[in-house]
Amino acid sequence: MHADPAGVLTGSHFLDGDHACCEGALAAGARFSSGYPITPSTEVVERFASRVPTVGGTFIQMEDELAASITLQGAVWGGAKAFTVTSGPGFSLMMEHIGLAIMTETPCVFVDVQRGGPSTGLPTLPAQGDMMQVRWGSHGDYEIIALCPNSPQECFDLTVTAFNYSEQYRVPVFVMMDEVVGHMTEKVVIPPAEQIEVTPRRYTTIPPGEFLAFEPKDDLVPDMPRTGEGYNVHVTGLTHDNRGYPDMTPAQQDKLVKRLCNKIRQNVDKITLYEADQIEGADVAVVSYGITSRVAQRAIDLARDKGIKVGKFRLITAWPFPEKQIAEIAAKVKAFVVPELNLGQMVREVERAAAGKAVVRHVPHAGGSVHKPEDILQAIMEVAR
Amino acid sequence: MTTIGITPTNPVEPFLRTDRMPHIWCPGCGIGTSVNSFARALTEANMDLKNVAIVSGIGCTGRVAGYMKLDSFHTTHGRAIPFATGLKLANPKLNVVVYSGDGDLFAIGGNHLIHAARRNVDIKVVCVNNLIYAMTGGQTAPTTPGDVVTSTNPYGTYDPSFNLPYLVEAAGAVYVARWTAFHVRQLARAMEEMFTKKGFSFIEVLSPCPTLYQRRNKMGDGLDTMKFYKEKSRIKNGAPTNEVALSKSGEIIVGKFVDRERADYRDLMHDQLEEVLGDQYVEAEACECSI
Structure with a gap:
């Protein structure tokens, strides 16, 4: 709507x-x-x-x-x-x-x-x-x-x-x-x-008395009841069953926690957002996100000016991590360059998804400013050799 | 499903999630007694149950929400009041009751409680005070009186304790009362009266914890505690709250201590915004989240 x-x-x-x-x-x-x-x-x-x-x-x-x-x-x-x-x-x-x-x-x-x-x-x-x-x-x-x-x-x-x-x-x-x-x-x-597309709340149409508050639909997500409409909903942070009642058994823990994870994992292709540019034929892919992607763009432009084949992959969804896309790129490029304003966080995900098929070069920065484009360029040039 | 052995005429039964019985509370505990008074108050006050929501934190009393056949929210430790604040502000037609214990509301949740009282958010708070952390095995609480043995003060307590009515009155509550698990009728009447108040209202319910407090302090069982409450209690409506502090074996002052009027948070917000913004102000209706 x-x-x-x-x-x-x-x-x-x-x-x-x-x-x-x-x-x-x-x-x-x-x-x-x-x-x-x-x-x-x-x-x-x-x-x-x-x-x-x-x-x-x-x-x-x-x-x-x-x-x-x-x-x-x-x-x-x-x-x-x-x-x-x-x-x-x-x-x-x-x-x-x-x-x-x-x-x-x-x-x-x-x-x-x-x-x-x-x-x-x-x-x-x-x-x-x-x-x-x-x-x-x-x-x-x-x-x-x-x-x-x-x-x-x-x-x-x-x-x-x-x-x-x-x-x-x-x-x-x-x-x-x-x-x-x-x-x-x-x-x-x-x-x-x-x-502007807006997703409405998924309110149930099942009347009170027949509605199970945490019974998942096909996409593993339950519809919601309205408060104040006689649903007598029970909502708890305890491990609970489809009625919302506490059920602190290993079997229910397994069922609930797996569903909570799987409702995201099974829909990862619908959720994942990224920006990719000139990945085909690239020797190096720069993976970045947030403000660092703006700085990385300058480094990518400078590297291309030097004739280096550099692709850009910008994470828009950091989580769930687009590991399928990174794995595909890992099969094509020699190396990833991963600048971020920390001493090594998302780079670990890149390494995990690349699974050794490409070199992963981190460009760390402890924060307080953004990277110098030259530092990212330097890393691109080193791994492109 | 048959109900052999269950009397369908128990007046409290319609308010309970009977499919969750038996409950977890120990024999002699006063929490269930307070719930009985609460259910009777809902009846006597002719509350529209669709519009009563109950919010609990964590602990023995925190389980109350899970047994009431109402829209019920069992939240995190100490945070029932801020959850209830959001629920009430987003959906003002709801009568929002916070039902939780002394450790939950006054230790980990103490900051939220005083600020909700200061704002005068229109929520009703029932605090079952068993003088101890019961769910976790009988540790000292901010309500534990001096010179009692707890699992974390094995040589006796020396932490000074809170006087709950005094604290809550000072923070701004419009209604403050205390009863014990012995005073079931007075408690039900106080709860009924609380529903008529607009603003932050507070009832302390002194309750035995025979398993951890009374036993460890050789104060007998639940029945002995009822006798103790009967003997030691003195009804003193309007008592200055600075004079109602509890001690291990001293007098228990009960009654209605505070009953006053003060604009509640939504009215204050509404009046200020309307005055300043005039026609530009769009009052927040009960959020019908169609989008």
Whole structure:
């Protein structure tokens, strides 16, 4: 279905990534946000606090990120589309409720505008150091979806996508921005509402009394009941059966946790988003994401000027990781070059998917600025030899 | 399915998920007693059960949500109140009740509780206070009085404890009462009254934990504790909450301590936004998430 025009600021704008992200959330139908201030993400909810009273919705500033990350889930079960926004230290505090959202199949969106860590780290400076945390930071086994915009335009577009995926798969979806993407200002085109596809909540049509709240459909995702309509739904973070009742047996644990993972794994081809350029015939493929992909583009252009055959593969979904695509490229190229603003996170996935068929050369950076294109170029030249 | 041996006329039964019985609570525990009072209060208050949602945290009392035949949410440890806040704000027609224990609400969840009371979010909080962490085996809680033995204070407690009504009143609650598992009728009436209040309302229910608190402190079983509550309790409605602190064997002041009016969070939000934004303000309706 199409977006509700009330939330869509159609037009051509000059926005930073944080503000564009907020507009994406509004366009996607988000009418609730619970937040806690943290640099460099706060502008997202500041804009939401300003905009949402004119659209019909609620922003509440909570006492901490633990509260922010569960208040939105209460709102989701109350019927709203909801999200929260944070950065590293706040993201660490939210891990417990990411697990709750996974276990209770609560559709919601978390935006993480990444800054340098560990701990308080670099509050105002960029990093891409939360890429493994978003995948593995909560306890237990699970799958999530994480998207990596590299421009304010994509902060808008991919926030809409994040909400759509969260409703489709009933899973928390993460918009993994970074300080530079969040604070850089560029042209952002917001289309008319009728051109924005929005995934509605999958409410059941089965009446109360006959409905099993966690019985999966063919795509392994259960439909949702409405609260306050007599479904007497029970929602728990405990391992539960299809009624939602606690069932803490190894057999049910196996059944439930496998389904929670498989509903993403089995739909990976529908979820995966990437940008590939001149991979055919390339000797080297540069794999990057977020702001680093913008810097890598400069290095790729410089390398091509030198006659090196370089392809570009940009991760838009970091999770689920596009391992099939990377494996296919590994069979064609001599080497991958993987720059990222951390000391080695997504590169491990590239290595795993490449499975020894191509050299994988990491270009690390501890964060605080972006790479120098020359450092990426240097790595391209070395592996191309 | 036959119901041989079950009396279908038990007035509480329609409120329970009977397919989840037996429950996990120990003999002599007061949580089930409080649930009985809660079910009676729902009846007496003529609540539209479709619009009553119950939210629990973690612990013995945290299991209440799972036994009530209502929209029920069993959340994370200490975070029932912020979940309930989101549920209520997104769907204001719901009567949202938080039902949880003293450790859940006042230790790990203490910050959320005082802020929800400060905002005066329209949620009703029932705190079953058994003076201990029971689910995990009887550790010291922020409510455990001095000079009692717990599994983490084997030589006796020395941590000063919270006086819950005093704390909650100071934080801004509009309704504060305390009863014990002995006072089942008074408790049911207080719960019924709580449903008529708009704003952050709080009832403390003092409950035995015969398995871990009373036994370890040689205070007898559940029945002995009922006798203890009967003997030690003194009804003092309107008592200053700074004078109602609990101790190991002292007097138990019960009654309604606070009953006042204060604009709730949604009204405050609505009035401020309407005043400043005028015609531009679009009130958040009950979110019908059609999109």
